[in-house]
Amino acid sequence: MSSVPYRGRLAPSPTGYLHVGHARTFWKAQQRAELAGGVLVLRSDDIDAVRAKMSFAEAMIEDLHWLGFRWQEGPDCGGPFGPYEQSRRRAFYEEAFQKLQAAGWVYPCRCTRKDVLRALQAPHATDEGPIYPGTCRPAGTQPISQPVTPPLNATKWNWRFRVPDGEVLEFVDGGFGPQRFVAGQDFGDFVIWRHDDLPSYQLSVVVDDAAMRISEVVRGADLLLSTARQLLLYRALGYPPPAFYHCPLVTDDAGVRLAKRHDSLSLRTLREQGVTPESLHEKFLSDS
Numbered sequence: 001m002s003s004v005p006y007r008g009r010l011a012p013s014p015t016g017y018l019h020v021g022h023a024r025t026f027w028k029a030q031q032r033a034e035l036a037g038g039v040l041v042l043r044s045d046d047i048d049a050v051r052a053k054m055s056f057a058e059a060m061i062e063d064l065h066w067l068g069f070r071w072q073e074g075p076d077c078g079g080p081f082g083p084y085e086q087s088r089r090r091a092f093y094e095e096a097f098q099k100l101q102a103a104g105w106v107y108p109c110r111c112t113r114k115d116v117l118r119a120l121q122a123p124h125a126t127d128e129g130p131i132y133p134g135t136c137r138p139a140g141t142q143p144i145s146q147p148v149t150p151p152l153n154a155t156k157w158n159w160r161f162r163v164p165d166g167e168v169l170e171f172v173d174g175g176f177g178p179q180r181f182v183a184g185q186d187f188g189d190f191v192i193w194r195h196d197d198l199p200s201y202q203l204s205v206v207v208d209d210a211a212m213r214i215s216e217v218v219r220g221a222d223l224l225l226s227t228a229r230q231l232l233l234y235r236a237l238g239y240p241p242p243a244f245y246h247c248p249l250v251t252d253d254a255g256v257r258l259a260k261r262h263d264s265l266s267l268r269t270l271r272e273q274g275v276t277p278e279s280l281h282e283k284f285l286s287d288s
């Protein structure tokens with residue numbers, strides 16, 4: 001038995017209604033927290049002020065309760081590591097960013113998405129977009145001594161994390177077993193602070209999981225590669241990394257992965273159609 005108390009989390013982004021795919025992954029997270037006699041945290045990943053909506057955040061809590069989810073810390077019930085909404089945690093992200101900047105892990109980049117695509121002769125596009133070709137990367141090795149830096153809120157600048165090219169990142173995933181990714185090949189320098197003056201997903205999630213003392217991150221398999229990036233961030237920030245448990249993604253009848261646009265499989269729609277929590281458990285959650 002590990003001596004670290006188990007702390008798990010559900011971290012939905014309120015950019016649409018949750019669907020049965022989220023529910024399935026979250027159910028696994030809840031089961032694992034219960035099994036370990038631990039705590040489950042609900043965090044609203046609402047950092048994207050343009051896409052996140054208050055109404056979706058409210059619906060998320062209602063729909064999760066309806067389906068039988070229970071958490072011990074969250075936006076609705078508070079807890080010792082709040083606030084539990086990313087939109088209220090900016091100070092944490094700025095502090096981490098400044099730490100990375102001071103240690104020379106990040107550099108400013110003016111490339112747009114189009115620039116990145118154009119710079120790649122044979123675009124090596126991953127599921128998440130092209131691998132950054134290093135156009136704005138300063139010469140030399142890392143950590144880099146920082147050139148004159150634009151202010152944090154300068155417009156049109158992304159700040160990228162310089163990855164250690166060729167380093168093999170390995171971890172044993174609770175769901176998928178041993179994983180291996182190569183920095184600079186499987187993923188390139190990734191955005192830490194966005195040109196619209198928001199922390200990136202990678203930064204905010206690492207900062208929050210560390211600050212909230214999450215001991216195991218349970219989430220969808222689409223984030224396996226992000227885990228490799230996040231391990232680099234844990235190391236650069238001096239945080240102990242949690243364990244990871246990724247879950248297979250739910251697909252629709254045509255084999256396409258569920259997204260928030262699959263309205264017919266959103267918890268909200270199913271609920272309005274009179275589908276009961278019991279039948280959803282039987283159909284989607286029972287073997288998770």
Ligand code: GLU
Nearest residue numbers: 011012013045205219223
């Ligand atoms: N909030 C993210 C999402 O909804 C997931 C965060 C995570 O599990 O790391 O996709």
